[in-house]
Amino acid sequence: MPDVVLPVLDEAAAIPKLLAALPRGYRPIVVDNGSSDGSGDVARAHGAVVVAEAERGFGSACWTGLLASRPSDGVVCFMDADGSLDPRDLHRVAGPVLDGRSDLTLGARRPTTRAAWPAHARLANAVLAREMRRRTGLAFSDLGPMRAARRDELVALGIQDRRFGWPLEMVLRAAAAGWRLDEVEVAYCPRTGRSKVTGTAVGTLRTVADMTRALRDSS
Numbered sequence: 001m002p003d004v005v006l007p008v009l010d011e012a013a014a015i016p017k018l019l020a021a022l023p024r025g026y027r028p029i030v031v032d033n034g035s036s037d038g039s040g041d042v043a044r045a046h047g048a049v050v051v052a053e054a055e056r057g058f059g060s061a062c063w064t065g066l067l068a069s070r071p072s073d074g075v076v077c078f079m080d081a082d083g084s085l086d087p088r089d090l091h092r093v094a095g096p097v098l099d100g101r102s103d104l105t106l107g108a109r110r111p112t113t114r115a116a117w118p119a120h121a122r123l124a125n126a127v128l129a130r131e132m133r134r135r136t137g138l139a140f141s142d143l144g145p146m147r148a149a150r151r152d153e154l155v156a157l158g159i160q161d162r163r164f165g166w167p168l169e170m171v172l173r174a175a176a177a178g179w180r181l182d183e184v185e186v187a188y189c190p191r192t193g194r195s196k197v198t199g200t201a202v203g204t205l206r207t208v209a210d211m212t213r214a215l216r217d218s219s
Helices: 015-021 039-045 058-068 087-098 119-136 151-157 166-176 201-218
Strands: 003-008 027-032 049-052 075-078 104-111 146-150 181-188
Touching: 003 039, 003 058, 015 039, 015 087, 027 039, 027 058, 039 049, 049 058, 058 075, 058 151, 058 166, 075 087, 075 151, 087 104, 087 146, 087 181, 104 166, 119 166, 146 151, 146 166, 151 166, 166 181
Parallel strands: 003 027, 003 075, 027 049, 104 181
Antiparallel strands: 075 146, 104 146
């Protein structure tokens, strides 16, 4: 049974619907990264395992969730908890890892509407995905906020970034370690509420800066 790590910062409005849509057999681990809207309590009330991470940062929350995971089949998934991703797509992302065909699978976002992915965020993603292709030699189209890998191997990668460079560093380290990486398409919908990343140009620039640092550090 895979675990699903869900980093959370003020996502109380999106959590109930997301947890209700999780496929049977996937155990949610919500990492509350300092929410002020009661996200942790909401998640707990809807059946999730909830852990707290006081150090702000997407990578900090993901790392804490990874360490807290204990999947019975060894596979851990990650996905945003803002309602933009459909939990039913977890089967498509985790399947290749569960079947032994992939070591890390990324869910490439395919917007259901133009509003789901603002132009500035789409452009930033395209630039970073191009650099990821150049570094790995693999035909990635997206950084893949929904992803799956084997838990213990992922811990052993030793990812250092604790901000928004986390997902990019994971891919670069996995490729350098000779992992089998692939990509499958997943639906991408308008999120619930305003994004702390793609919702503003400033948030997008901050994320790009973190990922640029991850690229520089991996050179």
